[in-house]
Amino acid sequence: MDSLINRLKQDIRFEEGMKACMNCGVCTAICPSAEFYKYDPRVVCNAVQEGDENAIEELLKSDVIWYCGECMSCKMRCPRGNTVGLIIMALRKLSQETGLFVESEKGRQQFAIKRAIGHNILELGYCVHPKRVAAELHPEQGPIWKWITENDEVIYNKLGGGNYGKEGTGVFRKISDDSMNEIRRIFQVTGGADFMGNIEACSRKKAKELGFDFDKEGEDQRYFDHIYSFNSQTHTKESEEL
Amino acid sequence: MITGKTRIWQDYEKEIATDNFFYVRSCIRQNFFPGSESAFLKIMRDILGKNVFEDPRHSTCSGIGYHGDIVPIETTQTIVARHFSMMKECGYENYLASCVTSFGIYTEFLDMWEHFPELKEQTAQYLKEATGRDFVLPKNLAHTSDVIYKVRHEIAEKAKFKLVNQKTGKPLKVVEHIGCHYGKMFPKSSVGGSEFPQVLAEMVRAWGGEVIDYPERRHCCGFGFRQYLIQANRGFSIANSYKKFESMEPYQPDFIVANCPGCAMFLDKWQYTIAEMEHRTFGQDGNGIPVLTYEEMAALVLGFDPWELGLQMHQIACEPLLDKMGIPYNTEKKYVGLNGEQLPTPQQPECFDGCC
Numbered sequence A: 001m002d003s004l005i006n007r008l009k010q011d012i013r014f015e016e017g018m019k020a021c022m023n024c025g026v027c028t029a030i031c032p033s034a035e036f037y038k039y040d041p042r043v044v045c046n047a048v049q050e051g052d053e054n055a056i057e058e059l060l061k062s063d064v065i066w067y068c069g070e071c072m073s074c075k076m077r078c079p080r081g082n083t084v085g086l087i088i089m090a091l092r093k094l095s096q097e098t099g100l101f102v103e104s105e106k107g108r109q110q111f112a113i114k115r116a117i118g119h120n121i122l123e124l125g126y127c128v129h130p131k132r133v134a135a136e137l138h139p140e141q142g143p144i145w146k147w148i149t150e151n152d153e154v155i156y157n158k159l160g161g162g163n164y165g166k167e168g169t170g171v172f173r174k175i176s177d178d179s180m181n182e183i184r185r186i187f188q189v190t191g192g193a194d195f196m197g198n199i200e201a202c203s204r205k206k207a208k209e210l211g212f213d214f215d216k217e218g219e220d221q222r223y224f225d226h227i228y229s230f231n232s233q234t235h236t237k238e239s240e241e242l
Numbered sequence B: 001m002i003t004g005k006t007r008i009w010q011d012y013e014k015e016i017a018t019d020n021f022f023y024v025r026s027c028i029r030q031n032f033f034p035g036s037e038s039a040f041l042k043i044m045r046d047i048l049g050k051n052v053f054e055d056p057r058h059s060t061c062s063g064i065g066y067h068g069d070i071v072p073i074e075t076t077q078t079i080v081a082r083h084f085s086m087m088k089e090c091g092y093e094n095y096l097a098s099c100v101t102s103f104g105i106y107t108e109f110l111d112m113w114e115h116f117p118e119l120k121e122q123t124a125q126y127l128k129e130a131t132g133r134d135f136v137l138p139k140n141l142a143h144t145s146d147v148i149y150k151v152r153h154e155i156a157e158k159a160k161f162k163l164v165n166q167k168t169g170k171p172l173k174v175v176e177h178i179g180c181h182y183g184k185m186f187p188k189s190s191v192g193g194s195e196f197p198q199v200l201a202e203m204v205r206a207w208g209g210e211v212i213d214y215p216e217r218r219h220c221c222g223f224g225f226r227q228y229l230i231q232a233n234r235g236f237s238i239a240n241s242y243k244k245f246e247s248m249e250p251y252q253p254d255f256i257v258a259n260c261p262g263c264a265m266f267l268d269k270w271q272y273t274i275a276e277m278e279h280r281t282f283g284q285d286g287n288g289i290p291v292l293t294y295e296e297m298a299a300l301v302l303g304f305d306p307w308e309l310g311l312q313m314h315q316i317a318c319e320p321l322l323d324k325m326g327i328p329y330n331t332e333k334k335y336v337g338l339n340g341e342q343l344p345t346p347q348q349p350e351c352f353d354g355c356c
Helices: A004-009 A012-017 A026-030 A032-036 A041-050 A053-061 A073-077 A084-097 A110-124 A139-150 A152-160 A177-190 A192-210 A222-229 A237-241 B004-010 B027-032 B034-047 B063-067 B073-089 B100-115 B117-131 B144-150 B152-157 B199-206 B231-251 B261-278 B294-301 B319-325
Strands: B021-024 B052-054 B094-097 B140-143 B173-177 B255-258 B291-293
Touching (some): A004 A053, A004 A084, A012 A084, A041 A053, A041 A084, A110 A177, A110 A192, A139 A152, A139 B261, A177 A192, A177 B073, B021 B073, B027 B034, B034 B144, B063 B073, B063 B100, B073 B100, B100 B117, B100 B140, B144 B152, B144 B294, B199 B294, B255 B261, B261 B291
Parallel strands (some): B021 B052, B094 B140
């Protein structure tokens, strides 16, 4: 098995994002996540730059690599052209390939993203779709979203071209079977299907270990509910002060 | 010889095609602002006479999955390559994206493929094996706001309303937000980048408004992909929007205009959530600050009906802004269906003091 640092170096985003860090901390100063979470992109950048296998393994198992919002503000301001957001993407990929993502509260959430966004892509051809953004799971969307989802056929046909759920052009048209087959083939050929399958397999094992059932498909199961909503309240700067 | 600031500004301008576009929709914009995409097509085709083609085979670029880190880069690159291939098959070279997340991904991949030809070759092989298609690159890549920016003066000539308070005669004060993935990753692929955000600002100025330059202008709206997608993480998302609202509040903006559909949605919805949670509002008279997409802003200037445009899908009511601009609207038609039938009225939040 190749070393973790060598596996990171095989990810094009690591090569693009990790030039030479001089530890100036501009990335941390501008980072929205560093302001909110117990997160310091400078420290992450330095750890991978040093290539310490133990430090990298700890990162892969930790909540830390899951705090970044991938806004890429770090790219804009780094005087050496590093992009910690890209390094984070490479670390997250490796964490999931090695199965270490299930060792952290934030890492385990990948299962919920896979079941929600991943299934939307493979079943509908869209990342998000009105029929998959349940109002009860999104109270922050307000009463207007409840109204939209209760009247979706009328609203999207009126405002979006008239082909909602039907073949043709326009807003939320049905993506044809031929096109969906091409998308699924792309996932098969490029490793996307295996990658998602591994998220599923590692999560199943972890759910059993934590005492959650894992039988049902989709979002209707206790393990999904748990990782979607559980927050240990230990992640933010505020929690540190408390 | 061009000198001084004019020469420097050349580094922040991009080439934007003027006609014959292969148009691709945005998952998020369709979801929350379907009328904006329809308005864009009407403006381009019916008002400006441009050729804008939409291919029903276009799917998601998988961008939210890519930045949610459940879709590997090789997969997303091949999906993008499929879209470029369809563009060529349909006889187009100018790729026009409605989504800022997609736009960021396109700029990232075009840059990667240029720097790493072996990666481009690998994507071409994946595409061939999975779909039988041939790999091509677009001649021109634009975000839909780039194109509206390009035609802003033509829109100004056809304007029926201005971004001016009709009662006071003063320009409306506008907060603009271009979105992180439009200008932070590859500034040269955008108009001005995030350091000199001009794509929306120049639209506002061309149509009579005044742009507010406030401290947190460039701060992220807080989407953060997994930081919103997962309920347990949403504190991050709302905290970032909160920071922006507090920063813009002293300038008393008349409205916010956003480039990215996700940003537009968050800046609209988080105002509601903050009002519910803390009884805190940032607009005038105890209301929220109305939030528009740039297509909505352009369409209002051109005289589109607010309810045909979809402003009733916003959580923060836009009527105070319509009143300021002098745009007439029929309240009874706000919640009607395809054939004028009355739909049930959505519940009105009690967390705002005014009409909203």
